[in-house]
Amino acid sequence: xxxxxxxxxxxxxxxxxxxxxxxxxxxxxxxxxxxxxxxxxxxxxxxxxxxxxxxxxxxxxxxxxxxxxxxxxxxxxxxxxxxxxxxxxxxxxxxxxxxxxxxxxxxxxxxxxxxxxxxxxxx
Numbered sequence: 001x002x003x004x005x006x007x008x009x010x011x012x013x014x015x016x017x018x019x020x021x022x023x024x025x026x027x028x029x030x031x032x033x034x035x036x037x038x039x040x041x042x043x044x045x046x047x048x049x050x051x052x053x054x055x056x057x058x059x060x061x062x063x064x065x066x067x068x069x070x071x072x073x074x075x076x077x078x079x080x081x082x083x084x085x086x087x088x089x090x091x092x093x094x095x096x097x098x099x100x101x102x103x104x105x106x107x108x109x110x111x112x113x114x115x116x117x118x119x120x121x122x123x
Contacts, residue, residue: 005117007032012049012057014071016040016064027109042071049074056119057082067092081119
């Protein structure tokens, strides 16, 4: 049974792994979200962020050039709640993002959808 707990939400997806990105997109859309992206490049995602603010975001820590936190900082400036996905050790995340939800690859798309729903409710 599909729970449509993201009905009407705009979710920015930033993930360079095609299969993970498309699986996540499918799960988010099945839950009622509109997916912005997915983007495999932070600069494209930042342009999308500035063009039309999403309700929340899902951001890969490494988009092919090593860990980068410029996009998460832009999301924080725009007050967009987001979650990280990474295969890196938790210590890679800077202290400024200590309270941000972190998913370790591989992860369940269902858990991501649930986390996004919690973020949108301010939990």
